[in-house]
Amino acid sequence: xxxxxxxxxxxxxxxxxxxxxxxxxxxxxxxxxxxxxxxxxxxxxxxxxxxxxxxxxxxxxxxxxxxxxxxxxxxxxxxxxxxxxxxxxxxxxxxxxxxxxxxxxxxxxxxxxxxxxxxxxxxxxxxxxxxxxxxxxxxxxxxxxxxxxxxxxxxxxxxxxxxxxxxxxxxxxxxxxxxxxxxxxxxxxxxxxxxxxxxxxxxxxxxxxxxxxxxxxxxxxxxxxxxxxxxxxxxxxxxxxxxxxxxxxxxxxxxxxxxxxxxxxxxxxxxxxxxxxxxxxxxxxxx
Amino acid sequence: xxxxxxxxxxxxxxxxxxxxxxxxxxxxxxxxxxxxxxxxxxxxxxxxxxxxxxxxxxxxxxxxxxxxxxxxxxxxxxxxxxxxxxxxxxxxxxxxxxxxxxxxxxxxxxxx
Numbered sequence: 569x570x571x572x573x574x575x576x577x578x579x580x581x582x583x584x585x586x587x588x589x590x591x592x593x594x595x596x597x598x599x600x601x602x603x604x605x606x607x608x609x610x611x612x613x614x615x616x617x618x619x620x621x622x623x624x625x626x627x628x629x630x631x632x633x634x635x636x637x638x639x640x641x642x643x644x645x646x647x648x649x650x651x652x653x654x655x656x657x658x659x660x661x662x663x664x665x666x667x668x669x670x671x672x673x674x675x676x677x678x679x680x681x682x683x684x685x686x687x688x689x690x691x692x693x694x695x696x697x698x699x700x701x702x703x704x705x706x707x708x709x710x711x712x713x714x715x716x717x718x719x720x721x722x723x724x725x726x727x728x729x730x731x732x733x734x735x736x737x738x739x740x741x742x743x744x745x746x747x748x749x750x751x752x753x754x755x756x757x758x759x760x761x762x763x764x765x766x767x768x769x770x771x772x773x774x775x776x777x778x779x780x781x782x783x784x785x786x787x788x789x790x791x792x793x794x795x796x797x798x799x800x801x802x803x804x805x806x807x808x809x810x811x812x813x814x815x816x817x818x819x820x821x822x823x824x825x826x827x828x829x830x831x832x833x834x835x836x837x838x839x840x841x842x843x844x845x846x847x848x849x850x851x852x853x854x855x
Numbered sequence: 856x857x858x859x860x861x862x863x864x865x866x867x868x869x870x871x872x873x874x875x876x877x878x879x880x881x882x883x884x885x886x887x888x889x890x891x892x893x894x895x896x897x898x899x900x901x902x903x904x905x906x907x908x909x910x911x912x913x914x915x916x917x918x919x920x921x922x923x924x925x926x927x928x929x930x931x932x933x934x935x936x937x938x939x940x941x942x943x944x945x946x947x948x949x950x951x952x953x954x955x956x957x958x959x960x961x962x963x964x965x966x967x
């Protein structure tokens with residue numbers, strides 16, 4: 569049976585892609601962020617995941633605002649990246665796992681999540697940057713992904729509660745998958761930032777800390793915030809935290825924070841990287 | 856009715872409808888060929904995408920706040936800004952009426 573080993577959440581700011589291309593990882597500006605990945609690399613080498621389910625938001629590469637799914641699940645053999653128009657290098661393709669994708673799609677729809685299914689799906693920096701951070705030099709040939717896109721762009725957005733439930737449904741589906749796969753969950757984006765309007769540059773360190781604290785063992789606490797509240801507290805693009813909520817939902821066992829790195833600023837963003845371990849809960853083991 | 860958040864335009868159904876042509880034009884800038892076509896003849900490119908007079912004026916003046924007023928979404932506007940070699944800190948400074956250095960300093964201060 570498939571096993572959920574844990575989750576990684578990380579910021580996906582496009583300029584990280586440029587910093588990687590320009591080999592600026594050790595620069596004083598970038599180092600506080602990149603060094604947060606040393607532990608992630610150690611953890612990945614130790615845990616050896618086979619598949620990553622990646623919750624992310626498309627920024628106008630695969631989807632445009634004319635037809636924008638609230639939730640979309642990739643079911644492709646491979647996921648290509650393309651020119652996004654803002655000058656970050658195009659990444660190499662990432663392998664998919666269509667069998668797992670369809671298992672998740674079937675389970676989600678049976679569970680009343682009426683997702684969009686995508687047999688062709690370009691993935692943008694919101695997937696490729698976290699992948700490049702976790703597997704530097706694009707050494708991601710050993711892992712397959714199932715990308716799950718969440719609309720964090722065009723309101724109305726799904727609520728925090730809904731994204732947590734989506735993640736829980738994904739988690740249950742993975743646990744019912746017969747293949748012996750080691751599955752990790754990824755949530756990308758955030759934390760607090762705002763790019764648009766007179767409030768551009770808004771960052772909220774205290775609120776970010778609250779989110780990072782609560783998501784470990786009290787994710788339901790965070791569902792008290794409406795999307796509107798969240799925009800107010802975390803900035804207009806801070807709502808990418810919805811991807812973190814879904815990631816956390818998919819960790820169905822006992823969850824422990826193994827690692828946290830938080831640094832302000834990367835570009836306009838409060839950058840964060842978190843590793844959460846998932847151990848099957850005692851009840852589940854007994855059953 | 857929820858309270859407005861100062862300095863923030865929710866990109867909702869009203870904005871999405873208003874901004875469709877402008878955002879569609881910006882979406883086309885994923886292609887290098889289209890970026891070059893825009894640079895060759897900006898007026899003709901805006902006409903092709905059916906921008907309103909207000910949107911054309913906002914694009915012409917490179918004024919991000921006006922682009923947002925006319926329905927632009929920042930992720931798409933960033934593709935337009937990229938054509939001029941501007942990043943989100945440049946447009947952040949423009950929108951907040953500060954210099955780029957001041958804008959960056961403000962971000963650093965938020966971390967203290």
